[in-house]
Amino acid sequence: MNDYNFAYLDEQTKRMIRRAILKGLAIPGYQVPFASREMPMPYGWGTGGVQVSAAVLTPEDTFKVIDQGADDTTNAVSIRTFFQRTAGVATTTATRDATVIQTRHRIPEEPLTEGQILVYQVPIPEPLRFLEPRESETRKMHSLEEYGLMHVKLYEDISRHGHIATSYAYPVKVEGRYVMDPSPIPKFDNPKLGEMAAIQLFGAGREQRIYALPPYSQAVSLDFEDHPFEASKADHPCGMCGAVDSYLDELIVDDAGRRMFVCSDTDYCEARQAAGHKGKDAA
Amino acid sequence: MTPLLSVQNITKRYGAHIGCADVSFDLYPGEVMGIVGESGSGKSTLLNCMAGHLTPDAGQVVFDTRTDGPRDTITMSEPERRMLSRTDWAFVHQHARDGLRMGVSAGGNVGERLMAVGERHYGDIRDKATDWLGRVEIDAARVDDRPTTFSGGMQQRLQIARNLVTGPRLVFMDEPTGGLDVSVQARLLDLLRGLVRDMGLSAIIVTHDLAVVRLLADRLMVMKSGCVVEAGLTDQVLDDPQHAYSQLLVSSVLQV
Amino acid sequence: MIELSNVSKTFTLHNQGSAVIEVISDVSFAVASGECVALTGASGAGKSTLMRMIYGNYLTQAGEIRIGDLDIVQAEPRDVIKLRRDVLGYVSQFLRVVPRVPTLDVVAEPLRAVGVSVEDAEARAKALLGQLNIPERLWSLSPTTFSGGEQQRVNIARGFARAYPAMLLDEPTASLDAANREVVLSLIEDAKARGSAIIGIFHDEAARARVCDREIDVSHFTPGMAA
Numbered sequence: 001m002n003d004y005n006f007a008y009l010d011e012q013t014k015r016m017i018r019r020a021i022l023k024g025l026a027i028p029g030y031q032v033p034f035a036s037r038e039m040p041m042p043y044g045w046g047t048g049g050v051q052v053s054a055a056v057l058t059p060e061d062t063f064k065v066i067d068q069g070a071d072d073t074t075n076a077v078s079i080r081t082f083f084q085r086t087a088g089v090a091t092t093t094a095t096r097d098a099t100v101i102q103t104r105h106r107i108p109e110e111p112l113t114e115g116q117i118l119v120y121q122v123p124i125p126e127p128l129r130f131l132e133p134r135e136s137e138t139r140k141m142h143s144l145e146e147y148g149l150m151h152v153k154l155y156e157d158i159s160r161h162g163h164i165a166t167s168y169a170y171p172v173k174v175e176g177r178y179v180m181d182p183s184p185i186p187k188f189d190n191p192k193l194g195e196m197a198a199i200q201l202f203g204a205g206r207e208q209r210i211y212a213l214p215p216y217s218q219a220v221s222l223d224f225e226d227h228p229f230e231a232s233k234a235d236h237p238c239g240m241c242g243a244v245d246s247y248l249d250e251l252i253v254d255d256a257g258r259r260m261f262v263c264s265d266t267d268y269c270e271a272r273q274a275a276g277h278k279g280k281d282a283a
Numbered sequence: 284m285t286p287l288l289s290v291q292n293i294t295k296r297y298g299a300h301i302g303c304a305d306v307s308f309d310l311y312p313g314e315v316m317g318i319v320g321e322s323g324s325g326k327s328t329l330l331n332c333m334a335g336h337l338t339p340d341a342g343q344v345v346f347d348t349r350t351d352g353p354r355d356t357i358t359m360s361e362p363e364r365r366m367l368s369r370t371d372w373a374f375v376h377q378h379a380r381d382g383l384r385m386g387v388s389a390g391g392n393v394g395e396r397l398m399a400v401g402e403r404h405y406g407d408i409r410d411k412a413t414d415w416l417g418r419v420e421i422d423a424a425r426v427d428d429r430p431t432t433f434s435g436g437m438q439q440r441l442q443i444a445r446n447l448v449t450g451p452r453l454v455f456m457d458e459p460t461g462g463l464d465v466s467v468q469a470r471l472l473d474l475l476r477g478l479v480r481d482m483g484l485s486a487i488i489v490t491h492d493l494a495v496v497r498l499l500a501d502r503l504m505v506m507k508s509g510c511v512v513e514a515g516l517t518d519q520v521l522d523d524p525q526h527a528y529s530q531l532l533v534s535s536v537l538q539v
Numbered sequence: 540m541i542e543l544s545n546v547s548k549t550f551t552l553h554n555q556g557s558a559v560i561e562v563i564s565d566v567s568f569a570v571a572s573g574e575c576v577a578l579t580g581a582s583g584a585g586k587s588t589l590m591r592m593i594y595g596n597y598l599t600q601a602g603e604i605r606i607g608d609l610d611i612v613q614a615e616p617r618d619v620i621k622l623r624r625d626v627l628g629y630v631s632q633f634l635r636v637v638p639r640v641p642t643l644d645v646v647a648e649p650l651r652a653v654g655v656s657v658e659d660a661e662a663r664a665k666a667l668l669g670q671l672n673i674p675e676r677l678w679s680l681s682p683t684t685f686s687g688g689e690q691q692r693v694n695i696a697r698g699f700a701r702a703y704p705a706m707l708l709d710e711p712t713a714s715l716d717a718a719n720r721e722v723v724l725s726l727i728e729d730a731k732a733r734g735s736a737i738i739g740i741f742h743d744e745a746a747r748a749r750v751c752d753r754e755i756d757v758s759h760f761t762p763g764m765a766a
Binding site for chain 2: 550551552553554591595596597598616617619620635637638639640651652
Binding site: 140144145159224 | 390394426
């Protein structure tokens with residue numbers, strides 16, 4: 001094959017990570033510490049996700065990487081190439097063909113199925129961190145299920161902006177027990193977290209934490225009775241494929257500041273265009 | 284009548300040094316007890332042992348819980364004890380910064396305890412927070428301001444509001460007026476007296492300021508070198524102290 | 540109502556060579572409901588000390604002081620507090636209040652402490668302050684800035700806010716003008732008529748003669764002063 005061990009990491013390390021993943025799956029939403037390794041890329045570029053992917057990949061897998069929904073950004077391309085070279089696995093950009101999907105900041109639009117694994121890159125796994133800097137204290141809060149502080153954050157949002165302005169990394173309560181940071185996905189994606197058929201794994205390399213949602217887990221977005229959770233998106237159709245149900249990126253297309261909204265999920269958008277759907281900005 | 288708090292033989296050592304030794308007393312509902320003594324006399328150690336911040340080496344702290352009656356809070360599980368400290372207990376720190384979240388608005392600071400016990404209606408939480416700001420004489424218009432923009436006296440009053448919003452029955456106070464201007468102290472003392480009376484609170488106040496205990500406390504304990512040397516009715520201990528140390532303490536105060 | 544049996548008091552001054560000073564020894568007397576008894580004797584005889592012992596402010600070394608059913612010598616602090624709230628009133632010579640609290644609240648406080656509504660407590664306080672000629676414009680101010688005579692009258696108003704079954708009065712008419720002295724004396728007479736047992740110290744002989752039924756000369760019980 002080549003000079004690397006399969007999927008770059010040595011077998012002992014992969015075993016260690018798999019144990020952390022299994023523990024995470026056994027306790028949905030619980031942050032399992034693991035001995036994060038140095039990877040040939042800087043922290044913040046997805047080292048946690050890469051280690052989780054390395055631990056779950058098998059030679060028969062088909063691998064897909066998206067960064068903010070796109071398969072063609074630098075980060076997505078380099079991670080995809082990384083596993084092509086170190087594991088020799090097949091790669092794809094088609095969501096339905098992939099068995100393992102590593103993602104940064106999005107959940108694909110197309111519903112995932114049983115047998116698929118979605119691996120998230122996580123910068124800060126601790127949802128309580130912004131209000132409680134002490135790790136000893138946040139661990140205690142998780143273990144004793146003291147989550148009032150999470151609502152203080154939402155309270156502050158409403159008092160300052162009149163509504164819950166947190167629009168990404170929106171906290172969820174998993175299976176009625178652990179409060180979890182779903183990584184910086186837009187809150188538009190939050191409803192897809194719960195009851196998902198695929199396995200969801202979360203890896204934070206710098207913070208050395210792995211957590212997981214087994215298939216069909218319950219994940220409820222936190223909110224107030226009088227300010228219920230809303231999965232919001234830009235109120236436009238996609239300029240390229242005309243989709244009205246997908247999460248959109250806003251692009252400035254010329255010096256006059258003309259704007260255009262397009263699907264952030266490139267595979268979804270391209271598949272729709274190939275099927276003949278056309279938005280108002282399509283060439 | 285069952286004591287609200289029954290402290291039995293509390294001892295805490297720091298290595299060979301004695302923090303507090305063999306302290307016992309009962310506190311009944313509605314009573315305010317002062318603990319005075321010089322720096323290092325063990326009064327803060329005792330307070331922290333009672334409030335669950337320190338684990339004593341020996342002794343019991345029996346609290347009359349709402350649901351299960353008298354329970355030793357030292358042997359109860361940590362979740363239970365932490366729940367008590369969020370609901371039935373309050374702790375007012377000397378430095379408001381230790382008791383407030385400085386990066387969270389005044390309303391969020393007061394609302395935190397409500398959210399911690401499960402309140403999930405933003406409007407209700409905000410109304411209660413605003414009501415409490417009024418009770419501690421902070422302008423309702425400042426509900427969204429952070430405590431960093433408040434004066435020392437306001438921060439202390441905010442800390443009190445944050446602690447009392449869940450209607451606790453027992454308040455621990457560690458030098459609540461320390462570090463404040465005399466005029467601000469007077470206002471705070473008056474406020475505390477009113478709250479104690481109107482809410483029927485019991486309180487334990489650690490201070491070295493005898494004027495504070497005379498105004499707030501029904502009963503007084505005098506501590507020296509970790510031991511209680513004298514205890515009794517506040518005005519009796521201050522006006523007719525029996526122990527040599529209490530006599531020295533009382534006679535050392537400058538008369539104004 | 541108030542009954543002292545073989546009461547003695549010593550002060551031990553630990554910081555002055557542990558000197559032991561005997562101030563009162565072997566006092567016994569009783570005051571019935573509706574009766575007013577004056578404590579007399581030269582300055583330093585221990586009148587105020589005895590009164591403070593009855594109030595529980597000073598510790599009593601020996602004997603028994605019964606007020607109603609409670610022996611204040613042996614009582615727990617909380618029982619003394621309850622007694623002071625419900626049974627035993629005390630008008631001292633000096634007003635001691637929290638700075639900043641308005642006069643009206645100072646006077647109403649004993650009533651608020653036993654659960655009287657704000658309205659009723661304030662109404663009673665206003666009536667008393669009016670009776671004692673404290674100008675209405677001062678009611679919302681703290682008495683800490685008042686003159687000595689005004690403070691004394693606020694103190695009296697506070698002391699008489701509640702109808703206590705037993706009362707201790709330490710020089711209630713000192714430093715008062717004739718009109719206010721008259722008001723205070725009639726308050727005392729009203730209290731007696733309601734059945735209060737009263738012990739007072741009056742340097743004002745005419746006042747003493749008017750309201751007191753008996754006199755007890757404390758110097759008889761003062762070691763070194765009697766004989």
